[in-house]
Amino acid sequence: MIVITPQAGPHVRNPGKVPSLMAKVVLALVPATLFGIYLFGLPALNTVLLCVVSALFFEGLCVRLVNKRLGLVLADGSAVLTGLLLALTLPPWAPWWIAVGGTGFAIVVGKQVYGGLGQNPFNPAMLARVALLLAFPLQMTTWVAPAPLFSPAAPDFAQSLTITFNGAAVPDSLSGATLLGQVKTDLDRGLALPQALGAHFSPLGQGIGYAAGSLGETSTLLLLLGGLYLLWQNIINWHTPVSFLATLALLAWVFQQLDPTSYAGPLYHLSSGAVMLAAFFILTDPVTSPATRAGQLLFGAGCALLVYIIRTWGGYPEGVAFAVLLMNALTPLVDHYFKPRQYGRTRRGKPLPLPPLEKMAPSRRGRP
């Protein structure tokens, strides 16, 4: 009466599924997105919507080309997550073709070319951001000073459409530079750090995020809130974010002790740019980060080191995107060499030595 092909293995399963994981990550991103939209007005909303919709469109296109079931693939929500993550890293008033082109590149070249979910070596959002930064440096570095939604300076609906769709120039009153860009140009001009920092940097202000910057990256506290939600929901491990933030803070603190006039402190680094967004949402992307805990610790530390190098000595003010791509490239090697110790074997794989019989008192630990 029961027609079955023999199924093996557990017949009950943990309720967690891929779509629910992705939905929780998107939920964790919502506070930062809403704050970004409030901060930078309607054009920011346009960018977010454009990114998410075009992500779904491109994913649907690729899935249709390979003749796969549309419902099954789009339902796992990874396209929405990629679109939203990319939107949060773009300049708020970016023109429409930056948003759509970037998302297209992320979904098509970043993920679908490799065969869909789980096959891509690089994080699609970061890949698109690097591609856009290299291809359109001007559009990717026109920052906007915050113009809250209902304040007089904020563009109304019609103006927001013109800004997004036929690329009206940013009015001078609103144009401004991000803290990182400002400090780098001042340092290049030979100013000592305290002067460059004095005018712009207040830890609390930077924490709340009432400053120029990418759409969703400005409010560090809201992103931290989203990250803690993910940790509490057991969606991500603490190993990558903690090792990333700790290493970055340590590096910044060490160099600040060495030469306070030319190296900024840990708080400055942690609260600026895409560090907090990367720590909880980009570095912990399961597909492109190592699968073992030791590997994740190394992955976080490596990213922090590269971010610090590029920010301090590199050509670009913000190095998170490059650092993530380089460490993604190293992930297969990290997974190859960092394996857990097997039961009954030493770390090198040889069987454990037999414990001497007389010292078999239970209290002695079994580890070699």
Place this chain on the structure above:
Amino acid sequence: MNEYVALLLGTALVNNVVLVQFLGLCPFMGVSGKIDTALGMGLATTFVLTLATVASWLIEHYLLAPLDVGYLRILSFILVIAAVVQFTETCIRSLSPVLYQALGIFLPLITTNCAVLGVALLNSQQGNSFIQSLLYGVGASLGFMLVLVMFAGIRERLARANTAALFAGPPIAFITAGLLSMAFLGFTGLPLR
């Protein structure tokens, strides 16, 4: 001292032989199937590149310059590189036949690796001192090995991915190499030569 370290890191990362200067692409694509063979190839190329750089510097300064036959530079460098490769092959064949089997045809092919000749020629073109050209050689080969092994890791994983039939195999490898070199552009601007 840090001038030398800057040179070493600069050649290895900033203007990486494979991903920025686009030299030595055929072994980069050919031997990056498995991590172990890639590692073997990387070590063999490091050995060859360092020896060849040293030998080509000596020949440049103590043979070609005094006799003023600079135009023989390419010919003699290729001769030296071929000899060094043959020497490496003899060593590997006797020291570890397993690696020799694994590398197979790609070991003699190091002679045709344009990174090896490229580095030697760049050294003589920039008129580096002995230490500089040695470090330049070591940096270039370390960069080559790092990128080769990294790419082998990715390709080993891509071999098990579910790529569509259109992209499976070399196409996806070339796309990934392009994206990898895009990521390496992050190092531009570092104040290293």
Place this chain on the structure above:
Amino acid sequence: MRLFGFRGGVHPEAAKHHTERRPIRRLPLPRRLYIPLQQHIGAPAKAEVAPGQHVESGQLLARSQGLISAPVHAPAAGRIVAIEEHPAPHPTGLPVSTVVIETDSEQPPATVPSTEDPFTLPPATIAERVGAAGIVGMGGATFPSAVKLMPNPKQPIHTLIINGSECEPYLTCDDRLMQERPEAIIDGIRLIRHALQARRAVLAIEDNKPAAFAAMAAAARQSEAVEVIRIPSRYPMGWEKQLVKTVTGHEIPHGQLPGGIGVCVHNVGTAYAIHRCLRTRQPLSSRIVTVAGGAVRHPQNLEVPIGARLEELIDFCGGLTEPPARLVMGGPMMGQVMPHLRVPIVKGSSGVLALSAHEVDDGPERPCIRCGRCVMACPAGLLPLEMGARMRHDDLDGAEALGVQDCIGCGCCSYVCPSKIPLVHYFNYAKGELQNRRQEKAKSEQTRQWAQARSERLAREAAEKAALRAERAASKAQQKRPPHPSKEPL
């Protein structure tokens, strides 16, 4: 007593509340019993009876063959209808030779307690009696227990661990056994300890069974022989390697038996069976089975004679409320799917689960997103995602290099996988292929020897024929020539 942790493991929803408080009820003796001859690890038993013969309850039906084997006894008095092929309790339902008994009467067989004190018996006879009673590991592994009662002198057993953890969800057979017959179990443990001359006996019970712990602690207080401890409830605590690590802090080195580090593990059910065998001279002919699952009307624990079919158990529990999505024998994590209800209960079946669709909840399988949950959950410290990816592309050598042979099949990785990938199914496939490969290598080695032996035989025969021909030719030549004149015949 100090406890130690082990890596990995999962916390499945226990779902034991359905049958935890239901006392054990005896299943009325079914009209027909189907007793397979292969109910244990090792060589199948050899039938000793003929069809048509009448057997008493507890009479030997089939003799064990060799050391790693176990005899089979008649669970009740009756007439042997036939010894033929019937579906085995296996996912494919392939036939196994089965003794079919038509039982005589309804009343359960009488048990006559023997007066002799088993503690005076030397350990060797205890092991021999346990073997003769057909007792095997009741936890599901069904390894003949007699072999584990014969310690080899070089490796004395210092700690005897009795496994009362029962970490599989839904199953409460050990739990109820401990609550209702603690004294018998304690007596069984003391007997095992006497047989093994172990310095210490520890009964480990998971902390999600307080009633069982209380009952066993009370029973253990009378005799100082057994130490009852509470261990954290986490699946797969009940697996031998994890239990030894938790209790003694030592890992069993790869390729060794627990005896190698002076530890021996027995299930609570086995201890009870050994007590019954030595105290009442009764062979292993019945066991406690939990019948549960969303599709069973009245889930409960039953004492069932070996050989009763699943149909009878389900009907006794009020039948099925809906066609089950999966019919499982054993626990939901490591149990095996049954093809239909016409398969018998064997010595190792600890539970019968008729799981409904929402309990199985098998979402569509998606590609692996490398989240590493399975790596964290694997108690054997392997990389399930990497082994699964290699096996999906038939890279058997790659999977073997990653240690697929050390996989204990506990199911933690498939349990936690958000993409619902049947990883355990891939590893079973891998182990099967590796076994095939070993057999083929052995066969080709054998073939080469046979071929060589044949060519040597042919060469030998040719040589003999040639020698014979030469000899015959020489003697023919001898006859044609007259004998040499100088040699006078004496």
Place this chain on the structure above:
Amino acid sequence: MLISILTLTLIGLGLGLLLSAASRLLPSREDPLVAKVNALLPGTQCGQCGYAGCAQAAAALVDGSAPLNLCPPGGPAIARQLAQVLERPLAQPTPGGLAMPSLARVIAEQCIGCTKCLQNCPTDAIVGAPKQLHMVLEKACTGCGACVEVCPTEGIQLQQQAITLGNWRWSKPPRPNPFRGPLCPGEGLA
């Protein structure tokens, strides 16, 4: 003009001496059998066998991980030579998957006891006396079919081995089909 010729010959000479010294100091420890098999292979380094060059293919042949008929340019000739050098029977490829190996089985009615198959069996797997019913030892039979060819009365046939609890193995789990149409072999997951 002369200078350049002299320089190059000088460099060549120096390096040549160095190399000959090196090859004498570091003798190559290579397995002679691999060298012999390598000599057999066409040596075109074409890579059609899936190995990077003939040396690698030779090593794989010697340690048994490669089939004898791996060299398309070499064709059956090379396969037979390799079988000779490596003393390995040219086994036909056994079908993968669930198909069980087939073994010879005597059909009692037709067997007249002529012992033809008995003499022809490469592993002496058939037992029986002249004029008596023969029997196949399943353990020894490799299913090569040599007996079936010589049997005059078709008294022996190759039959597939029955699947029992002992030799049943788990099959590969069914691939999930994310496609609207049937699953084509090369395609990937969702």
